[in-house]
Ligand SMILES: Nc1nc2c(c(=O)[nH]1)N[C@H]1C(S)=C(S)[C@@H](COP(=O)(O)OP(=O)(O)OC[C@H]3O[C@@H](n4cnc5c(N)ncnc54)[C@H](O)[C@@H]3O)O[C@H]1N2
């Protein structure tokens with residue numbers, strides 16, 4: 313007999329998206345100096361060409377490239393020097409055949425020129441005459457106008473996590489403030505009569521609260537904010553009070569423990585007690601993490617995460633992170649690498665299995681070997697480098713096959 317009405321990971325995410333299709337993570341405008349790691353909430357289109365003029369990438373002389381054809385040490389090409397282009401100033405003169413101007417690195421290429429000869433391949437005979445010892449190709453040593461970013465082009469896409477490089481793009485476009493998503497707010501509740509906090513004395517039968525700390529850290533890593541955190545005993549009223557408090561100040565309330573079918577597992581009842589859709593998933597075919605609950609109360613997402621530390625963090629990544637990233641249109645957010653499987657591993661058909669692995673480099677190749685342990689053991693995660701997702705239709709892992717490893 314199964315106490316759960318188990319659905320696939322995909323179906324759980326579909327129901328979540330459906331239940332919260334009207335829910336919006338709000339945006340705010342911040343300075344680009346405060347935008348690192350934040351998620352862009354708007355597309356950024358360029359209103360200019362970057363660079364706005366053809367620029368030299370070297371210190372040297374701007375010429376018509378065909379004038380240098382055949383130039384060598386023994387038979388240099390001769391040019392008439394018109395002057396020099398100053399940094400930060402427009403090049404006023406036009407280059408004609410046989411003419412040249414000195415241009416510093418980053419300086420503007422004068423009209424008519426289509427290549428730069430590096431200064432080391434030239435020799436000045438006097439202030440007006442230059443010898444060039446080497447031929448150059450068309451557009452050699454030049455960044456053309458719009459080569460970096462073209463006017464009208466989408467330079468950054470909504471859903472992009474802003475890196476130092478993307479901040480550089482914004483700076484290049486002269487954009488000092490951007491719209492980013494507000495940090496999603498989470499309230500974390502650990503439930504269980506046996507759970508004690510770090511400053512409490514550890515008596516026999518009690519265990520320290522691990523989950524609210526790992527979840528706290530996972531939320532910070534994701535770019536979220538924690539509005540509060542609490543430990544509550546297995547008591548319906550106390551749990552309800554905490555959930556209500558969380559709902560009023562957060563986007564998402566996480567409840568760890570109490571999601572299974574034990575006599576004192578109140579999570580589902582508490583979720584159903586609030587105005588709203590109530591529980592819409594109770595049980596997901598994921599291993600570990602099967603007894604997960606998803607529900608809606610007062611318009612907010614309430615999640616009952618399994619109490620086992622590994623299960624709670626895996627479900628957080630597989631379901632909650634996916635939900636937030638889907639809403640914010642963040643793509644390719646999982647860090648992954650390819651590795652050769654160093655082991656055979658049968659999986660449970662019909663379940664999406666998360667198998668922890670360790671990575672090892674041998675002869676220039678990356679191999680993955682399994683980490684074994686129960687989902688109640690936090691070191692199963694901390695001793696692993698990543699995990700492999702075995703899909704429900706697969707029979708398991710075959711030694712020698714190459715698979716993607718998602719990094720922890
Ligand atoms: N008859 C069945 N029993 C269980 C099933 C099942 O299908 N049938 N599923 C098992 C699985 S799988 C999991 S996972 C757990 C989930 O149970 P709960 O979500 O109700 O969690 P608890 O019973 O409260 O706790 C489970 C375990 O984890 C420890 N725990 C709880 N909270 C924390 C915390 N904050 N920090 C560290 N450790 C925590 C708790 O002490 C328990 O040992 O149900 C199985 N049972």
Ligand code: MOO
Nearest residue numbers: 600601602623687
């Ligand atoms: O599947 Mo339960 O979530 O530990 O191990």
